[in-house]
Amino acid sequence: MQVDTQLVKGTVRLLVLRLLDREPMYGYQMIAHLRDRSEGYFSLGEGALYPLLHELEEQGFVRAQWQEQQGRPSRRYYYLTAKGKRELARRMQGWKGFTKAVDLVLEASHA
Amino acid sequence: MRDFDDYLERLRAALDVTPKRAHEIYREVRTHLEAKSRELMATGLSEAEAVQEAVRGFGEPRRVAARLTEANDKYRRANQFGAALGFMFVFATMFTAPNVGALMTGTVLPLAKAQSLFQLLTMLPAAVLAGMVAGRRRWWVAGAAAVLWSTAFVMAVFPVFRDRSSWLPVKLHFIGDAIDVIDVIRTLMWGLVMAGCGYLGSRALGRGMVSWLVGVFCGGYVTLIGLFIPSVMVWGTIHVPGARPGPLMIQSVVAFSVVVLGALAYRDRRISA
Numbered sequence: 001m002q003v004d005t006q007l008v009k010g011t012v013r014l015l016v017l018r019l020l021d022r023e024p025m026y027g028y029q030m031i032a033h034l035r036d037r038s039e040g041y042f043s044l045g046e047g048a049l050y051p052l053l054h055e056l057e058e059q060g061f062v063r064a065q066w067q068e069q070q071g072r073p074s075r076r077y078y079y080l081t082a083k084g085k086r087e088l089a090r091r092m093q094g095w096k097g098f099t100k101a102v103d104l105v106l107e108a109s110h111a
Numbered sequence: 112m113r114d115f116d117d118y119l120e121r122l123r124a125a126l127d128v129t130p131k132r133a134h135e136i137y138r139e140v141r142t143h144l145e146a147k148s149r150e151l152m153a154t155g156l157s158e159a160e161a162v163q164e165a166v167r168g169f170g171e172p173r174r175v176a177a178r179l180t181e182a183n184d185k186y187r188r189a190n191q192f193g194a195a196l197g198f199m200f201v202f203a204t205m206f207t208a209p210n211v212g213a214l215m216t217g218t219v220l221p222l223a224k225a226q227s228l229f230q231l232l233t234m235l236p237a238a239v240l241a242g243m244v245a246g247r248r249r250w251w252v253a254g255a256a257a258v259l260w261s262t263a264f265v266m267a268v269f270p271v272f273r274d275r276s277s278w279l280p281v282k283l284h285f286i287g288d289a290i291d292v293i294d295v296i297r298t299l300m301w302g303l304v305m306a307g308c309g310y311l312g313s314r315a316l317g318r319g320m321v322s323w324l325v326g327v328f329c330g331g332y333v334t335l336i337g338l339f340i341p342s343v344m345v346w347g348t349i350h351v352p353g354a355r356p357g358p359l360m361i362q363s364v365v366a367f368s369v370v371v372l373g374a375l376a377y378r379d380r381r382i383s384a
Binding site: 026027028045046047048050051052054055058073074075076 | 145
């Protein structure tokens with residue numbers, strides 16, 4: 001299926017914030033979640049996720065912390081901050097407004 | 112996991128972030144690649160194939176490093192401030208020097224009085240050095256540009272200094288004579304050219320730039336700066352007995368090389384994605 005890459009780019013930030021709102025995650029885990037829950041639609045480039053996470057961290061929307069794993073290398077978990085929660089709420093509202101407007105136009109076109 | 116090491120070293124060499132941040136990124140990406148290769152091996156790939164596939168999936172290291180650099184840099188005010196510092200000092204000193212007038216005296220006087228001209232100029236290399244230690248290439252570029260600008264400015268305003276030898280500051284240190292502001296600036300330029308040579312060496316040999324630059328910087332630049340700082344602190348050392356005319360061509364070549372090297376270094380850190 002042809003995917004509008006610009007639309008996907010803008011959406012991934014929202015999805016990452018939403019994932020972290022549910023539970024802290026590490027990068028690899030996020031990629032797997034996004035891929036599995038979207039049934040393969042969001043197959044995010046690995047080299048693209050970390051810059052996004054670091055950008056969110058720089059902006060204060062997430063914070064990161066290394067966690068020791070028994071018998072395995074440590075993982076860097078990302079947590080949503082209070083500022084990140086506000087950003088998520090703002091983006092969710094924007095997304096809902098956007099999809100509602102698109103639906104209205106599409107339905108009107110059918111009528 | 113030799114392929115991981117090669118890949119990660121190339122990634123780290125291309126990063127333009129603080130050493131601490133570079134180490135964190137290195138560690139995080141390594142963890143990711145290891146997890147990915149384990150998953151691939153579980154599907155039946157050999158270890159070598161899995162490693163190769165994991166690395167390929169992560170992307171070309173320079174491009175990934177450029178994105179990571181931008182992500183870690185975009186919102187950091189300290190970097191912008193560091194880059195601007197050189198220019199701030201140049202402006203502060205030049206525009207409050209008694210011979211030049213006092214265009215900005217009202218705004219910058221608390222920071223830079225005319226009497227502190229030399230002292231403030233010595234802070235230029237301090238800012239550049241801080242940038243180098245912090246792994247901030249942009250500071251170095253900004254410092255180089257600031258020195259170039261100030262040199263042009265001083266040479267235009269004080270024509271008497273035009274025929275001074277470029278090597279004079281170095282000679283003066285060894286014969287124990289006094290120096291003045293133009294000698295300070297020229298010494299800075301030579302130091303920056305040395306740092307530039309380190310940059311070219313790093314590019315030619317494909318090695319990490321920061322380590323090269325810091326080595327060259329400490330070996331050449333800092334030595335010179337360290338030698339003249341005590342002299343600079345003695346206010347009023349303007350006369351340089353025995354100064355002989357030097358070729359203006361050398362000055363031009365040095366100044367031009369600073370511009371070229373600065374541009375190369377800046378281009379190197381830009382995002383290509």
